[in-house]
Amino acid sequence: MDAQRRAGLGLALGLWAGAGRAQAPLRLSVAAYPKLDAIVRAAVPAWTARHPGVEVEVISREMNDHHAAMITALSTGSHLPDLMALEVGYVGRFAQGRGLFDLRQAPCQAERLRDRFVPYTWGQAGNRRGEIVALPSDIGPGTLLYRQDLLARAGLQAEDLNGSWAGYVAAGREIRRKTGAYLLAHARDMKDILIRTGVQPGEGLYFSQDNRVLVNGPRFRRAFELARQVRAEGLDAKVYNWSSDWTEGFRRGLIATQMIGAWLVGFMGSWLAPKTRGLWRAAQLPEGAFAAYGGSFYALPAKGDTSRRALAWDFMQDLTLNKTLLLDAFQTHDIFPALVDTFEDPFFDEPVAFLGGQRARHLWREAARRITPVAVHRQDAFADEVINTELDKVLTRGKDIASALGDAERLLQTRAQR
Numbered sequence: 001m002d003a004q005r006r007a008g009l010g011l012a013l014g015l016w017a018g019a020g021r022a023q024a025p026l027r028l029s030v031a032a033y034p035k036l037d038a039i040v041r042a043a044v045p046a047w048t049a050r051h052p053g054v055e056v057e058v059i060s061r062e063m064n065d066h067h068a069a070m071i072t073a074l075s076t077g078s079h080l081p082d083l084m085a086l087e088v089g090y091v092g093r094f095a096q097g098r099g100l101f102d103l104r105q106a107p108c109q110a111e112r113l114r115d116r117f118v119p120y121t122w123g124q125a126g127n128r129r130g131e132i133v134a135l136p137s138d139i140g141p142g143t144l145l146y147r148q149d150l151l152a153r154a155g156l157q158a159e160d161l162n163g164s165w166a167g168y169v170a171a172g173r174e175i176r177r178k179t180g181a182y183l184l185a186h187a188r189d190m191k192d193i194l195i196r197t198g199v200q201p202g203e204g205l206y207f208s209q210d211n212r213v214l215v216n217g218p219r220f221r222r223a224f225e226l227a228r229q230v231r232a233e234g235l236d237a238k239v240y241n242w243s244s245d246w247t248e249g250f251r252r253g254l255i256a257t258q259m260i261g262a263w264l265v266g267f268m269g270s271w272l273a274p275k276t277r278g279l280w281r282a283a284q285l286p287e288g289a290f291a292a293y294g295g296s297f298y299a300l301p302a303k304g305d306t307s308r309r310a311l312a313w314d315f316m317q318d319l320t321l322n323k324t325l326l327l328d329a330f331q332t333h334d335i336f337p338a339l340v341d342t343f344e345d346p347f348f349d350e351p352v353a354f355l356g357g358q359r360a361r362h363l364w365r366e367a368a369r370r371i372t373p374v375a376v377h378r379q380d381a382f383a384d385e386v387i388n389t390e391l392d393k394v395l396t397r398g399k400d401i402a403s404a405l406g407d408a409e410r411l412l413q414t415r416a417q418r
Contacts, residue, residue, distance in 0.1 A: 028311055031059040031081035033066040035333045036137070036296055040085075043325050047318050054311060063087065073301070074099035080301045082312040088124055088295040089384075091134050092204075092376025095126065100133035101300040107310045108300075110135065116321060121295055121338045123373030128209060133299055135320040136338035138329070140261025140294035141367035142193060144283045145268075147181070147276075148356065150256045154178040161257065162286045165194075165226055172235040172256070181256045182237040185246050187227040189236075191391055193259045194223035196291035196374070204375040206383035211416045215387060216409040224394055224401045231395045247272055259285060261293035262364040266334025269354035277353065282360040290370045295338065336364060343368075379415050386411055 032040050037060035044056045059081060061069060067090050073080045074094065086094065094100050103110035110132045114122055121136040144162055151157065151171075155178070160171040172183025184190070195205055198219050202209055214220075230236050237255055239245035249255040250273035258264065262282070269277060285291060298316045300309060318325065326337040327345055343365055351357040377383075390404040 026054045026308070026311070027057055028054060028083070028308055028315060029057045029059060029081040030083045030085075030315070031061070031066065031070065032085040033061060033063045033087075035329075035335060036085045038333065039137075039325070039329045039335070040319065042328065043315075043318055043322070047315055051311070051314075056315070070094075074303075077303045080304050082300070082304055082308050083316055084299055084301065085137075086134060086297045086299055088121075088292075088297065088376065089381055091124060091297050091299070092380050093378045094299070095131075095133045095376060096128065096378045099302055101302045101304070101309070102131040102133065103135065103300070103313075104130075104132050108313050113321070116340060117338050118340060118368050118371075120292060120368075120371040120373040124295070124376050125297060134297035135299075135316060136295060136297050137320050137326070138263075138296045138335045139338045139368055140263050140292060141336060141364040141371065142196065142259065142285055142289070142291035142293045143262045143360075143364060143367065144257060144259050144285050145264065145280055146257045146283065147253060147255075147279055148281045149279050150175055150179050150181050150253065158281065158283045162283045164287045168286045169226065169229060169233070169235065172230070173233065175256045176235055179256070181254050182249070183230065183235040184257050184259070185237050185239050185241065185249060185255050187231040187236045187238075187395055188240070188388065188391060189259055190227040190230055191223040191387070192293075193285060193289065193291055194226060195219055195387075196293070197285070197287075197289035199372055199374050201372060202375060204377045204380065206380060206387070206412065207375075207377040207416060209375060213409050213412045213416055215383070215412060216405045220387070220405055221401060224391060224405065227391060228394055228401065250276060253279075262336055262360070262367075263294065263334055265352065265354055265360070269334075278356045280355055281358055282352075282355055282363055284363055284367060290367050290372070292371050292374065296335075336368070379412070382415055383408075383412055 030040050037058055040058050048054055048056060067087065070084055117136050118139055121139050125134045125136060126132050146158065146161055154174045156171050156174060161168050175181055175183055199205065203214065206213065206215055208214055237249055239249055250268065298319055300312055321339060323339065323341050326339055326342055327347060329335045330337055331347060348361040348365055349359060352360045386408050390408045393399040394401055394404050
């Protein structure tokens with residue numbers, strides 16, 4: 001434990017001890033969602049052993065319910081946990097407000113930790129005021145997952161898929177013609193990855209640092225054009241992620257590829273399509289693209305109980321900087337750590353059984369190091385809905401792409417300053 005951490009923690013425990021030994025144990029509350037709640041619980045025994053007299057209460061809710069509760073707590077200042085987990089999209093939503101504690105301040109002084117984390121995810125933890133409002137715990141390096149057996153039947157290699165986007169679509173034609181399988185689940189998946197590639201340093205997916213709307217540019221036009229081509233050629237199964245048809249498509253070998261975060265491999269092996277073990281492989285995204293897909297953070301509420309802040313900060317550091325804990329979570333839950341100290345661990349060299357023994361973590365580690373930082377914005381979730389709506393109009397109604405992106409741009413301009 002470093003000197004700053006000991007000093008801040010000693011002050012907090014000293015104040016508590018001075019109140020009298022007869023009082024009830026000090027209780028620290030942590031709000032989280034699956035699978036982070038399991039990681040928090042796993043961290044509790046060792047942490048409380050080092051902090052006798054302190055109990056940790058883990059408040060667990062499903063993903064959407066958790067974030068809805070955190071929105072209410074931060075806006076009202078009531079029922080605030082001492083420490084909260086946040087998905088990356090919500091970090092952006094909260095960062096521009098005043099609800100999260102600036103971790104540059106005492107007792108945290110988190111700026112010193114910058115080099116401990118993957119650069120792109122550190123950029124997501126701040127805001128335009130230069131504040132640091134969260135620490136990253138895990139990341140989602142984008143990857144191309146593909147069915148090796150379907151490629152073999154179509155006479156293709158992995159290089160035919162990820163050499164270029166044009167090659168990816170051409171390979172999809174062969175897969176569809178020779179196996180009957182679809183190239184991907186939904187044309188929206190093309191858009192989701194393509195808008196995450198080619199982002200200029202310091203910019204976000206949808207908004208620039210100075211709140212300009214970015215959706216009516218080359219990055220989005222290309223994403224819409226390729227998504228429209230995939231749909232026009234009948235190469236997508238027209239099923240949405242996390243639907244029962246999506247799951248069934250994986251299980252029955254009807255979907256040949258999926259572009260998403262590397263964390264999907266764990267879900268595939270545990271419950272989505274466990275019987276397809278050994279049939280899948282991983283590759284980098286087409287055309288040398290590197291993109292992030294998801295990630296988790298921990299934050300302290302600005303209006304939280306200051307008497308427990310040093311303790312909450314100490315526990316947060318355990319959850320984000322404890323190499324052993326993070327690697328255990330990686331091995332148990334397939335949650336890819338944001339801490340670069342973990343990257344040379346031998347676990348990265350081990351074969352992934354679900355991927356036929358491929359050492360795929362080498363690919364994901366390389367991707368994590370090469371992803372460009374993408375700024376988050378409080379309106380990202382709304383912008384995502386707008387873009388998806390306009391893409392659906394292009395795919396199902398034949399709306400012109402220029403008109404669709406123009407309409408999206410005008411609507412987002414009205415929300416950019418809110």
